[in-house]
Amino acid sequence: MVECFRALLDNCNSWSHLKQIHALLTTSGLSKTDPFSWKFLSFAATSASSDINYAHRFFLQLSNPQLFHYNALIRGFANSNNPAKCFLIFAEMLLNAVVPDYLTYPFLAKAAARLSDRKAGGCLHARVLRSGLASDLFICNSFIHMYGSVGEVASARKLFDEMPMRNFVSWNSMLDGYAKSGDVSLMRQVFDQMPERDVVSWSALIDGYVKDGDHKEAMAVFEAMKAEGPKANDVTMVSVLCACSHLGALEQGSAMHQYIAEERLPLTLALRTSLVDMYVKCGAVNEALVLFHEVSARKTDVLLWNAMIGGLATHGLTSEALGIYAEMQDLGIRPDEITYLCLMSACAHGGLVDEAWGYFKSITRDGMVPKSEHYACMVDVLARAGRLEEACQLVCEMPMEPTPSTLGALLNGCINHREFDLAEIVGKRLVELDPAHDGRYVGLSNVYAVVRRWDKARSTREAMESRGVRKSPGYSCVEVYGVLHRFTAHDKAHPEIEEIYMMLVVIGEEIKFKSDDSERQDFVSSLN
């Protein structure tokens, strides 16, 4: 009998199969026998087809759970969408006088990292130091990662420097710590110093540049990786596609799509989401829709829907965005706080104030708390529509200090709707709030320029310069035949600049002609 169960469990590779074995174990009274209960718990909590809640229910039935049961459950929760449960299980473990070992701490550190819980992470590390496990390589690596993830890269570095022995995971965790902290020069230094670089090192470097906003450098590193590094994986491509979408580089993005197919990389949900995001942001709405619709709804998650809705919203395709949301609701997929931001941004572009209010109120109804971004978005909707009084009222009512983006939205509305007295007040407040940001001074100075108060406009610019803030010139990018061209205002550097300006004149005339035409059509239809 015992041998029979052992063979069944060893060959078990599916969830339904495992449930059948569980039923057999229960009816035969063997389920609480250690080797089987551990094997079962470990499969239920950590395998590819795991169900952590099922594993937890099974765990609760154990009369005398052992260290390895706790470890399996903590590991499962660390990778679940509820990592905070790890700490509850850990507390229970300590209450039951079960002593954690070298397999317990890496996953607790991971949970603290995923929750960005600096306090919990620090307590756990203190416990490790007292436990005599402090020299374990895996534990050290996990805590370097934890410190990097909670924004304490200096502590990560201290741990890294004091380690008796390092491996490539130590270096990758340190690299990732600098990537997350936004310190690209130290990130690069670690990358250049590390004894060996694998696909994780390269991917972390690329993603570090993406997070820093240096998308061109991210692409350059990817090219270097193709030339001299390991083969890229699906995670690498998620970051690379993110760079393409920010650059608006459709041809490069499509080439990446082709690369994914040629290299037969798994089209994971994250990768599909990145492709949808890239296509829609680069204006290839149809390609995005094809990729979005070709996967069955069961295999989607809210992030994929957000990418589609947000992308359509960015292009002002308001009704299409709201249509996709309606589909999402029909399928019973729960929106998250990002979904609401995407929906409200769609409303802002389409001038749908009442709908935006509806979504804003739904956030609370869905059991979420509106964040400053939601207030900023709602203020933007109201301000764009010229409902400045309501916008001001919302700013006053918001439960947190208004962020620069909230006031920025209000300022734009004031300028567009010629409320210059209010614009001056908001503009001044923005400069106070964000004194290192060049755009805030420019915004206020532009308000003064519009009302011809040149002295004030000049003194605002001077205030900016005296505080050492430099105005960085705005620019835009255009991709032609796979090559990105960057232009700033009055740019004369491009070799084909004469033809480019000539084409601009032609396009300008074309727009004028089109708008005259639409006015004429409006006039004709008003007669009917």
Next chain:
DNA sequence: TGTACCTGGT
């Protein structure tokens, strides 16, 4: 039985 890289926009 363990550690590292990824999917909204500002």
